Amino acid sequence: MPALGKNFKVDENHLHFSDILSKNGLETEIENFVKDSLTKIKFSLIIKPAIISFVALIISFFLDLSNVPILGNISFTIAKYFFPFWKPAAANYEPISFWWLPVLIYILYIFLVKLAYEKLKLELVRTPASETIDRVITSYSSVIDSISTALPLIGAAILLISIRLGEAVFLGFSVPFEIKALIILALGKLFEPVLDQLGVEFQNIVNHVRDLKDRYFSRIQVENSKNILNKLGSGNEFSAPSISNETLHNLKEFNTILENISKLSNSLSKDFGSLNHLVEKFNSISDLSNEKIEQFKSISESIMKATSSLSDEKTISGLKHLEAIVTKK
DSSP: OTTTTOOOOHHHHHHHHHHHHHHHHHHHHHHHHHHHHHHHHOOOGGTTTHHHHHHHHHTTTTSOSSSSSSHHHEEEEEEEHTTTOOOOOOOOOOOHHHHHHHHHHHHHHHHHHHHHHHHHHHHHHHHOHHHHHHHHHHHHHHHHHHHHHHHHHHHHHHHHHHHHHHHHHHHHHHHHHHHHHHHHHHHHHHHHHHHHHHHHHHHHHHHHHHHHHHHHHHHHHHHHHHHHHHHHHHSSSSSOOOOOOOHHHHHHHHHHHHHHHHHHHHHHHHHHHHHHHHHHHHHOOOOHHHHHHHHHHHHHOOOOOHHHHHHHHHHHHHHHHHHHHHHHO
């Protein structure tokens, strides 16, 4: 990305115009990258994650109570293979064949993935974001999961109704339908990796777009810092706005006020600490009577009087004379 941030300047007169040019360059590069990447993502990428579900679809042909194309009455064939002496019970009805139902639902799943694929390509051209991918993948996953879950529930309801209707309806329609509905439920669960793989491929594009933006803004920041340092170092092309003496004086006063506030806060912190310590001492006294409180009060009043008398000029001069006499001795 050599061209991005190339024309970025610190000058206020050219900042906005150059920034627009740089952003346009970034947007153009992202747009071209997204389009090129989307053309490389082919719908055939679903083949690999869909192999497991396709194998389950093939197995579904062997789980049927009626005739299946090419395989015939596969359930009877399997039963005779495992139990050579087994003889099928006589039945007056033929079960309905639902071999086509899983195939039809599987085609529907592929069609929904195709819609998700086209939707992701369209949305990523507009807004390449992870939220867009999550929203599309989640919506189509919910549709597939709803279909695969609903059919077995419907089959269970039909199964319960058919018990009342008799053996012919129960074994001829409800049971074959419920077997295929359960297979469809398995197909829906095994089909989830297809949408996950689709989301991963498109997420790689979003991650690369995010990397492009991060590198772009990092480059802009570095270039901006270098230009500012160059302007400050030269002193010719860049000059700081002139500051009046009154503004400097106000800044100094503000700084002094901040220092005083800091000192005052430290002093208050110490005073509160001393007061807290004193309160703890009082609380530690177990038998604090009214007489002791009065004694503390009288002692504090005496200390206050002594402190105030020390500020008297006569007292101070007397103390100085006493100090002179002691020093002479």
